[in-house]
Amino acid sequence: MRIIYLHHPYKTQQIPQTEVVLAMGFFGGVHLGHQAVIKEARAEATKRKMPLAAMTFDHHPSVVFPKPGLNGLHYLSSVKRKAELMEDFGVDILYVVSFTSALAHLKPQEFVDKYMVALHAKVIVAGFDYTYGPREIADMAHLPSYSKNRFDIITVDEFLLDGQKVSSTRIRNDLEKSNVDHANKFLGYVYQTSGLVVHGEARGRTLGFPTANVLSDPWVRIPGIGIYAVQLKVGTKWWPAMASVGRNVTFGENRPITLEINIFDFDQEIYGEQVSVKWYHYVRGEIKFANAAELVEQLKMDEKNIRKYFANLNKKRN
Ligand SMILES: Cc1cc2nc3c(=O)[nH]c(=O)nc-3n(C[C@H](O)[C@H](O)[C@H](O)COP(=O)(O)O)c2cc1C
Numbered sequence: 001m002r003i004i005y006l007h008h009p010y011k012t013q014q015i016p017q018t019e020v021v022l023a024m025g026f027f028g029g030v031h032l033g034h035q036a037v038i039k040e041a042r043a044e045a046t047k048r049k050m051p052l053a054a055m056t057f058d059h060h061p062s063v064v065f066p067k068p069g070l071n072g073l074h075y076l077s078s079v080k081r082k083a084e085l086m087e088d089f090g091v092d093i094l095y096v097v098s099f100t101s102a103l104a105h106l107k108p109q110e111f112v113d114k115y116m117v118a119l120h121a122k123v124i125v126a127g128f129d130y131t132y133g134p135r136e137i138a139d140m141a142h143l144p145s146y147s148k149n150r151f152d153i154i155t156v157d158e159f160l161l162d163g164q165k166v167s168s169t170r171i172r173n174d175l176e177k178s179n180v181d182h183a184n185k186f187l188g189y190v191y192q193t194s195g196l197v198v199h200g201e202a203r204g205r206t207l208g209f210p211t212a213n214v215l216s217d218p219w220v221r222i223p224g225i226g227i228y229a230v231q232l233k234v235g236t237k238w239w240p241a242m243a244s245v246g247r248n249v250t251f252g253e254n255r256p257i258t259l260e261i262n263i264f265d266f267d268q269e270i271y272g273e274q275v276s277v278k279w280y281h282y283v284r285g286e287i288k289f290a291n292a293a294e295l296v297e298q299l300k301m302d303e304k305n306i307r308k309y310f311a312n313l314n315k316k317r318n
């Protein structure tokens, strides 16, 4: 897959000359609803023997148009992760467009001309609620009037799972409530984040449970406080592990929230490693123990439960 970064006004030399099917959306999280759009676009591209291009933005439109109640940016996928997922789902060219004031203030006709037609799109595929300007004048219903027959349009219906709309907002709420199991169901894959292993307070090793302290990438959403069954990628290998998102309440008041991960059957120094975390399953809430010994007893039980969880998961897969 080729990734092309466009910053308005982009240079025409950046655009490949081939005609494409173009899937449009912010695709935050690339959840089952987004996957339905990409699948439909993939099928159309194969039918027409054209490459499949997809367009996303580097930042959410709320950076330029702030929404009340939306404070801070907490994405379900970094651009890098989005690109990995897009490639998995068969995208050949990914356009990552900078969402700036200059871009946001283009008239709908200008956006269609410069970011659809000039990208040699023969077919535009997008979800039913896709907009490219103010909703009243720039939704899917208005797209034919701007297209002027220069491309075909495929609108993909709302995707429901168990009768519920699959949406990024719903998935963000699930993660906030520590419900990674439900978030994973709506994502259609296991939620993944990444970060850097940094020093903690060097207490873990004295408890018999060393924990890699992971400083997560900025702007990416970490599940809410709790203990989780996770897998951690160090270098190229995935390791089963148990993670704590919490304030280490046993050891004092008002501590910051940290992400700490004890890796099973592992004994290496990994400070400075860039690692990825796959969030499989919520196990329990954070508990304030009377002393370190009680915490250690709980950690032993957590390890047992989480090993069992992964053993069952492997059994189900085989
Ligand atoms: C699986 C797991 C579960 C944990 N559960 C709790 C908990 O319930 N309460 C708590 O105070 N700390 C909990 N911790 C965090 C430990 O307090 C922390 O890992 C330990 O203090 C080591 O900190 P350090 O890495 O800064 O040395 C947990 C850690 C792990 C890995």
Ligand SMILES: Nc1ncnc2c1ncn2[C@@H]1O[C@H](COP(=O)(O)OP(=O)(O)O)[C@@H](O)[C@H]1O
Pocket (backbone or CB within 6 Å): 197, 198, 199, 200, 201, 202, 203, 204, 205, 206, 209, 210, 211, 212, 213, 261, 262, 263, 264, 265, 266, 267, 268, 269, 270, 271
């Ligand atoms: N099984 C393991 N799980 C996690 N980290 C481990 C493990 N074995 C060794 N380590 C190393 O030990 C470090 C964690 O030890 P710990 O005493 O908790 O110190 P810190 O507070 O600096 O994280 C990790 O960053 C890693 O380099």
